[in-house]
Amino acid sequence: MARREFLTGNEAMAEAAIAAGLRVFIGYPITPASDLFEYLAEKLPSYGGIVFQAEDEIASINALVGATYAGAKAMTATSGPGFSLMAESLGLAAMLEAPIVIVYNMRTGPSTGIATGTGQGDVMQSRWASHGHYGVVVYSPWSVQEAYNLVVKAFDTAWRLRVPTIVLSDAVIAHTRELAVVYEPGEVKVADRKPPREPPGEFKPFKPDPDDLVPPMAFYGEGYAVLAESLAHDERGYYTTDPENYERLVRRLEGKITRNKHHVVSSEARYTEDAETVIVAFGTLARSALALVKDLRKQGKKVGLWRPVSIWPLDEEGLSKAVEHADRVIVAEMNLGQLYREIARILGPTGRKIELVPVLTPELPGPDELLGYFEKAGVEI
């Protein structure tokens, strides 16, 4: 039964993972994600799941990939430094099409930075951390409830597309307490694997279905002798340097996300129907931005907000619709311009003025403080 609880973002994301069918959680302590781990350590075993503390984040992510191949819904939670360590095997997960879920609570970087501060400096790292070209899906919540919903959604996307999926939250969501509606396992809809349709010997573990480009998945122990090959592989999972096979593989790793975009992308537009200026912000900063938009509306200014919920890929159609009447787009984010580059890439050719408001602080600014950063950047509003 659905119930309302007063939870931190970390607690809500842990609850969401349980509801989504989490069987294996593997973690390593890090601020601000440790309390999600601790919550699951208390609660997950009573649902039949295992919580394991790895020796480092490198072990965490490799174990997650192994866990999904053995048939379990598996998740970890980390922050920037831990995610940096996971970079190599994020590529492994993409290459093996392992449906892992990573909760990524951003803190203030770079390096050890300010461990207890918040941040949005990892937009690019969440997408491009590993070497080579591959696909991942990244969602970013702005509230505790949305953090809950997006963790459920992340499991659905990961298993539907066989793609590593990241919930890019932050230190504010992690530790803010809000009311959230939560469910029990079986009460939320999450995709399962497509099981093999051929018998062992005929089944090819990396042969995609032509419609969605996603290969059915055989689990270990089912008699299929599945080889999870980190090298470039053909449909059998056998290493090959064949250029045509390589191109087909790499195009598909990203292409299956594009092909199934309707399952993946999501965004929200507020006050954009007549907006001449649209502020783009994501995550918790979008809450301050919305408050600022409301203040500006009271002054009669035609300002709106567009907030991406899926960061990678972005809802480009939603963005284009939101800025329909706007000749100015202002991207406010807690870094020196990462999401900005994507917005500029999409809207640049339309001739609109695209401006950046960097918000470099370890604390989430309120609307008035956010306005201060507009002034600091010389962006009039």
Add this chain to the structure above:
Amino acid sequence: MTVQVPKLEYRHRVDDLLRTERLPHVWCPGCGIGITLQAFLRAVKALEAKGVVDRKQLVFVTGIGCTGRASGYVRLDGAHTPHGRPIAYAYGVKLANPKLVPVVFSGDGDLAGIGGNHLLHAARRNFDMLVIMVNNFNYALTGGQLAPTTPHGAYSTTTPKGNPERPMDVARLVAALGANYVARWSIHYPVHIEEAIKRALPRRGFRFIEVLSICPEIFGRHIGFRSPVDLYERLRKVSKVKKPKTLEEIKYDWENEITLGVFVDKDEPGYMESICSVYNYDWCNELPERRWSKQ
């Protein structure tokens, strides 16, 4: 003119455990990895014949390096993971489906070098998996660089004036961390390797078998033993089978003695049973390790 080549219908007794369509393999003439792999496959067949294991339970996980390429040839569930990570991958396999039996098969650079942290902690936890480490004393696939196992003074491509470092005795280290089974053999003892695997595979906890191998093409050429026979004889001369009573009696000294033998053979509860002592999971009674345990 077309030359008709008669197709040879040669079958080896372990062929059904190999992806024979992937042969020939990448390993050099004189390499000892094949001896070790065959010992493993023979052990699997012997254990299967006795009804002790089912090949469907086994997950064969390798890392990067010459030995790591073995997963491409073995017809079992498996993974070829990034460099140093097969033990980490194996954790997830076992945690997700405790009825599976992970077997890690990799090299010294992969397991003791870049993957050393996982090796330490898997042994400390007595985590239920079998690890077979083929030690060829160097990083061979990348061209003969210094490994943590390279003997002091030995030439390698990154120590052209001789290795200034002390090597790591990996088997002794794993024994010190409390693993249930630790043995070291060399490729001169293929029957002993097979017997060790037959004993260690159906066992709870962390099991570690180091196999000293010869790499004449890469390691041997830099130290003056390019002929497989010469390197084979050189390794045999220094390898001494013993029954050490203390860890201090285990030697890893290329000039005098590298101790071979079974160093630890015990049956303490592994990680999976330890969590079953805290939580009552529905799979606890179906753990293969519980069936295999002597108690």
